[in-house]
Structure formats: C-alpha cells, structure tokens
Amino acid sequence: DQQVKQNSPSLSVQEGRISILNCDYTNSMFDYFLWYKKYPAEGPTLLISISSIKDKNEDGRFTVFLNKSAKHLSLHIVPSQPGDSAVYFCAARGAQKLVFGQGTRLTINP
C-alpha cells in the first residue's frame, strides 16, 4: 500500500528548460510535504517544502505546487542546470513520521 507515489522512475531534460517532477498521495491526513534531493553516496537533503494549508511555495529556481483536491504534488525547476541531476524523493508527513515516494532520477543534458 504505497501512500506516496512517484510514477516516473526517470526524467531527462535539456539544460535551461523546465523540469517537472510529480508525486501523488492517498492519505488526506498528511499535513506537510517535502522534496528531497539525493546525490550518489550521500544522504538526502531537503530541497523545498510546503504546508497543506498552502498551494504554492517558491524558492529561487524551485517551486512546489500542491493540489489537495487531486492529492497531487509537483516540483518545478526552472531553468534546469547540470547540477540538478540527482534522484528526487517526495515525502509526506503524518503521524510523527515521513512517508517517501519511490524517487525520480532527473538527468539534465547539456
């Protein structure tokens, strides 16, 4: 029973274009959502987050959108840069723990 799903295992985007990563969840009790970025041989690091009472949060090149009615979360990166190549995990907070999606490997091509 996967409560948080990232249906795209991989995504390839041209440098300078927009990258859009998607995440769906099933539990309407989640109150906080996060995107983590992970490089090889390192632990995940927090990229951006959003409370369930908001529908958008922006931080520089990164914007997270939350559509509660659709139970859908997306991360927009614009413009995409080579250093953005990594695995991205979305996560949702509920009941004192985080539930993670499967991850999406983003590759930015020069």
Next chain:
Amino acid sequence: EAQVTQNPRYLITVTGKKLTVTCSQNMNHEYMSWYRQDPGLGLRQIYYSMNVEVTDKGDVPEGYKVSRKEKRNFPLILESPSPNQTSLYFCASTQTGGIQPQHFGDGTRLSIL
C-alpha cells in the same frame, strides 16, 4: 557543523552474523529514525525514536532491533542478518514538534551473503 554520522559506510558480511550500524547526531535532536532504500521502493522507515528510551516500529521493522539509551545515539541491530536485508540504510534526526527537515547521514551499504 550539524551532522548525522553513520558507521560503517560499507559492510559485506554473511547470513546469521550479528551486526550493528551506529548512528550519532550532534544537534541534540529528540527524534531519530532508520530507513532503508531499495530500488523501486524508495525510502521505507524501519524504526523511529521520539526520545531516550522511546522507540517504535516503522513500516518494515522485521529482522531489526534498535535502542535509544542516549539522545545522540540510535544504533540499528541486525541479530541474524539475511540476504533480504541487503540494502542501503540511512539514519535521520529531527527536532520533534517542528517542521524542520530531517537531517540524514550519508548512508550505510550492507551486503548480506
């Protein structure tokens, strides 16, 4: 520097040989947890601890034990490892009650032969 330190980073061992992965954080955080990362499954929580002497099962606790005798340390114990526990393990910590992100260690890659 705020950090979560895991040891060892890599370990190859055999079925049934008890092992411990240590985790230590220097941020005085109350909440600590262990995750395993497997291809196609993302990060799944094994155990978590909300404070000293308070631990609880996560989503995949079978075959694992933990202890929390001190606030800074949260070791993961595999009493009788099996090949299906071959995985990449992450320890994380966060301040309970806030919305601060979890801080992760750099991971421990375990191979059980």
